[in-house]
Amino acid sequence: AQLDTLDMIVLVALLLGTVAYFTKGTYWAVQKDPYASAFTNGSAGKQGKSRNILEKLDETGKNCVVFYGSQTGTAEDYASRLAKEGSSRFGLKTMTADLEDYDYENLDQFPEDKVAMFVLATYGEGEPTDNAVEFYEFINSDDVSFSEKSSDETPLTTLQYVGFGLGNNTYEHYNSMIRNVSKSLDKLGAKRVGQAGEGDDGAGTMEEDFLAWKEPMWAALAEAMSLEEREAVYEPVFELTEKPDMDHEDDTVYLGEPNKNHLEGQSKGPYNAHNPFIAPIAESKEIFNDKARNCLHMEINVAGSNLSYTTGDHIAVWPTNAGKEADRFLDILNLTDKRNTVVAVKGMDATAKVPFPSPTTYDAIVRYQLEICAPVSRQFVSQLAQFSPNDAIKAEMTKIGNDKDEFSKQVAEKNYNIAQFLYYISNGEKWDKIPFSIFIEALHKIQPRYYSISSSSLVQKDKISITAVVESVEKPGAPHVVKGVTTNYLLALKQKQHGDPSPDPHGLNYAITGPRNKYDGIHVPVHVRHSNFKLPSDPSKPIIMVGPGTGVAPFRGFVQERAQQAKMGEDVGKTMLFFGCRNSSDDFLYKEEWEQYKSDMSGQFELVTAFSRESAQKVYVQHRLKERAEEINELLLQKAYFYVCGDAANMAREVNDILAGIISEKRGVSKQKGEEIVKGMRAGGQYQEDVW
Numbered sequence: 107a108q109l110d111t112l113d114m115i116v117l118v119a120l121l122l123g124t125v126a127y128f129t130k131g132t133y134w135a136v137q138k139d140p141y142a143s144a145f146t147n148g149s150a151g152k153q154g155k156s157r158n159i160l161e162k163l164d165e166t167g168k169n170c171v172v173f174y175g176s177q178t179g180t181a182e183d184y185a186s187r188l189a190k191e192g193s194s195r196f197g198l199k200t201m202t203a204d205l206e207d208y209d210y211e212n213l214d215q216f217p218e219d220k221v222a223m224f225v226l227a228t229y230g231e232g233e234p235t236d237n238a239v240e241f242y243e244f245i246n247s248d249d250v251s252f253s254e255k256s257s258d259e260t261p262l263t264t265l266q267y268v269g270f271g272l273g274n275n276t277y278e279h280y281n282s283m284i285r286n287v288s289k290s291l292d293k294l295g296a297k298r299v300g301q302a303g304e305g306d307d308g309a310g311t312m313e314e315d316f317l318a319w320k321e322p323m324w325a326a327l328a329e330a331m332s333l334e335e336r337e338a339v340y341e342p343v344f345e346l347t348e349k350p351d352m353d354h355e356d357d358t359v360y361l362g363e364p365n366k367n368h369l370e371g372q373s374k375g376p377y378n379a380h381n382p383f384i385a386p387i388a389e390s391k392e393i394f395n396d397k398a399r400n401c402l403h404m405e406i407n408v409a410g411s412n413l414s415y416t417t418g419d420h421i422a423v424w425p426t427n428a429g430k431e432a433d434r435f436l437d438i439l440n441l442t443d444k445r446n447t448v449v450a451v452k453g454m455d456a457t458a459k460v461p462f463p464s465p466t467t468y469d470a471i472v473r474y475q476l477e478i479c480a481p482v483s484r485q486f487v488s489q490l491a492q493f494s495p496n497d498a499i500k501a502e503m504t505k506i507g508n509d510k511d512e513f514s515k516q517v518a519e520k521n522y523n524i525a526q527f528l529y530y531i532s533n534g535e536k537w538d539k540i541p542f543s544i545f546i547e548a549l550h551k552i553q554p555r556y557y558s559i560s561s562s563s564l565v566q567k568d569k570i571s572i573t574a575v576v577e578s579v580e581k582p583g584a585p586h587v588v589k590g591v592t593t594n595y596l597l598a599l600k601q602k603q604h605g606d607p608s609p610d611p612h613g614l615n616y617a618i619t620g621p622r623n624k625y626d627g628i629h630v631p632v633h634v635r636h637s638n639f640k641l642p643s644d645p646s647k648p649i650i651m652v653g654p655g656t657g658v659a660p661f662r663g664f665v666q667e668r669a670q671q672a673k674m675g676e677d678v679g680k681t682m683l684f685f686g687c688r689n690s691s692d693d694f695l696y697k698e699e700w701e702q703y704k705s706d707m708s709g710q711f712e713l714v715t716a717f718s719r720e721s722a723q724k725v726y727v728q729h730r731l732k733e734r735a736e737e738i739n740e741l742l743l744q745k746a747y748f749y750v751c752g753d754a755a756n757m758a759r760e761v762n763d764i765l766a767g768i769i770s771e772k773r774g775v776s777k778q779k780g781e782e783i784v785k786g787m788r789a790g791g792q793y794q795e796d797v798w
């Protein structure tokens with residue numbers, strides 16, 4: 107039978123689809139951020155590249171590989187720092203490696219004269235980070251087998267390794283990744299050099315834990331590998347070449363555009379963590395009634411972008427640094443006159459990947475690419491000492507870099523960002539000897555910030571609401587107020603939308619119209635991250651939500667959705683929201699809306715409020731939960747879903763414990779049994795958290 111053209115097209119499409127399906131992940135190397143890390147091995151794991159780490163070490167002449175299991179980039183960053191230090195202090199030939207880029211069956215042939223380092227973050231409830239899942243399952247499996255297939259009980263005797271974990275002690279499975287991986291490696295006969303270190307984000311001591319761990323580790327490694335320590339010579343990872351004959355307005359120069367499509371003015375989807383959608387802000391307003399604090403409600407229009415969300419997802423906002431901070435940074439480095447000079451940035455070595463596109467300008471790097479406002483690390487102070495404007499400053503820098511207490515007093519407690527600190531320590535004298543590469547290595551690439559979507563996709567599928575408190579942190583003893591990067595940028599966008607031609611919140615000014623005015627007309631770069639924080643699929647199930655402050659954000663979306671379902675005639679179960687704030691007049695978020703939802707849900711919605719500053723005794727949502735213990739227990743017995751959103755450090759943990767207490771008391775079981783029941787609820791998805 108003859109096939110006509112349409113049949114042919116359909117057949118070819120089907121065939122391509124099938125090939126694509128079966129080769130997924132093999133020939134279609136999953137596109138990762140091309141600008142992900144300052145020190146990453148850019149080529150491994152990509153199409154046609156070897157997944158054999160031993161071959162890779164041989165080919166590139168390396169004798170130290172630093173593997174990282176990283177979710178948000180912090181572990182990756184520590185891995186880069188170890189790689190760099192190993193090279194500059196001990197002459198090791200180092201590389202970093204994303205755990206998911208390699209296979210591990212040949213670890214039993216790891217050469218004795220090399221070393222593997224593992225920098226592993228623990229994610230969520232003791233889970234591996236996404237990129238570490240396969241490695242973790244492999245190394246922990248009961249019948250782990252290596253390519254040599256020896257029946258040896260300890261096949262990894264030639265593997266020497268060091269390990270550092272990043273965890274948070276407010277979670278139950280503190281640092282379980284590094285603990286479990288070292289246990290498995292030790293059991294398999296690998297030789298651990300020094301102690302496996304553990305950094306604690308919960309106590310806020312990650313950096314100090316890392317510094318305290320690495321010195322004895324280096325000493326032990328130097329001994330094990332007969333390494334000679336040398337005066338650390340700074341070796342730039344990146345080469346910056348100024349292009350004085352290029353104009354910054356040349357259309358090949360990146361002025362802050364995140365990638366080539368954006369540069370060429372043809373941004374296209376899919377929009378994701380590597381490619382933001384430049385979204386119009388449909389509406390923005392202030393929702394606090396408090397002169398001293400701001401909370402923004404924004405409606406971000408994603409129509410036409412193909413971005414979709416479901417209620418409970420997160421939206422990521424890509425920030426721009428404040429002009430005031432960019433100016434300060436360029437000024438102290440004596441780069442103000444060169445801010446628009448075009449620079450080409452490339453890695454000195456094939457394994458160094460530039461974290462942003464090039465050619466670009468100093469201004470664009472500082473404004474759009476680097477986290478210049480973040481706290482300063484002690485190690486960075488040490489590193490910068492050698493580039494001090496004079497010997498007296500160098501001595502001071504060295505002292506601060508070497509002394510934890512001095513650092514705390516002169517840097518951390520003052521809430522300095524790097525430029526503020528350099529100003530302070532040199533009394534305004536310019537720092538024009540610092541190679542710029544060092545900032546690209548030591549400062550993080552600017553991170554998008556996540557916001558819990560505060561609208562329902564059933565009600566407004568193309569418009570995403572966010573509810574964000576503008577960060578403004580005053581600390582006694584600190585010479586200035588810390589202004590959050592993203593939230594103040596959003597505040598400026600709101601001011602512009604409301605008619606201020608050059609918004610300047612708190613004296614910060616912003617390049618609000620974006621690179622080449624591409625964000626003009628009030629746009630903001632965003633992408634959507636899907637989450638597991640979800641309503642029960644059956645709306646008749648009861649739900650209990652605990653969301654003080656901006657923790658109420660996703661619950662506005664939840665309640666909006668249930669109210670809509672009720673209006674559509676669906677059977678909607680009891681919907682209970684515990685909300686807390688300072689008082690009912692200043693920061694009672696969405697105060698008027700709740701009344702409407704109550705009427706839409708004909709009594710099935712109840713808002714329980716706790717105002718901490720309205721009575722002599724402070725009242726929080728935790729108190730209200732206890733007061734309603736009877737009812738909460740009843741609802742849980744009817745399989746109510748229980749949700750908590752907001753502050754991870756204190757509130758969420760306390761709510762967990764209070765709930766365990768309620769269950770224990772009302773069901774007449776032990777406290778421990780109460781805790782086990784809550785744990786079971788978590789495992790079964792009946793207890794869900796969205797905390798930060």
Ligand code: FAD
Binds near residue numbers: 425523797
């Ligand atoms: P940043 O610049 O990132 O500063 C944050 C904090 O870091 C400051 O407050 C300060 O304590 C500290 N800091 C910064 N610089 C320094 C310095 N130099 N010295 C000392 N300390 C410093 N927020 C909401 O308002 N609403 C939400 O719905 C919401 N949902 C979230 C959901 C998730 C899943 C996550 C992870 C976070 C969520 N957040 C939410 C928090 C949000 O992502 C941001 O962290 C928050 O808005 C602050 O961002 P920022 O860029 O303004 O502040």
